[in-house]
Amino acid sequence: EDQVTQSPEALRLQEGESSSLNCSYTVSGLRGLFWYRQDPGKGPEFLFTLYSAGEEKEKERLKATLTKKESFLHITAPKPEDSATYLCAVQALIGSGNTGKLIFGQGTTLQVKP
């Protein structure tokens, strides 16, 4: 069964304290892995797509990496405005059909204190 597990569930950091969020996945062939940011009471906002092991993407203080079994979202010198829930999702080669259906993890809620 296709599955996505994110850890930790919650993470508290001091401003400037770098860390990483983990997304482990089991899928019948990976078509793509997606990271989203979600602020309270709002819809998720797209951050990155990764397609193959070894791929990396960066945006400001965020860097996403991908291996054959997991993805990491590295946050370098975070600021309070980085506080949000970060969602990971995978798209399987088999099972998503033409719709590109995503399988989501439970998310990691990040709080960055000044």
Place this chain on the structure above:
Amino acid sequence: DVKVTQSSRYLVKRTGEKVFLECVQDMDHENMFWYRQDPGLGLRLIYFSYDVKMKEKGDIPEGYSVSREKKERFSLILESASTNQTSMYLCASSWGQGYGYTFGSGTRLTVV
């Protein structure tokens, strides 16, 4: 700026009412999705549509139906609202394989 628009941010409905949640996208996406999001349960897929008038059940379709009469519009219908349908409802659209979703801003529905 491309977007997915959900008609209401907040709704309060009574038990037994028929509720319509509307979603419109302006990206000419083929595929549209309805999720609900609850604390501790994450995002759960209710229904999705891969073409006009085509639909498929997701993981939790019971108590819901959908309508897609036009490509840009996907409606979620709660046939007879119940308190356990109080939730955040998220609409999304996508090009399909290899592409992620664009989400709407969500509708927080409370059934009393």
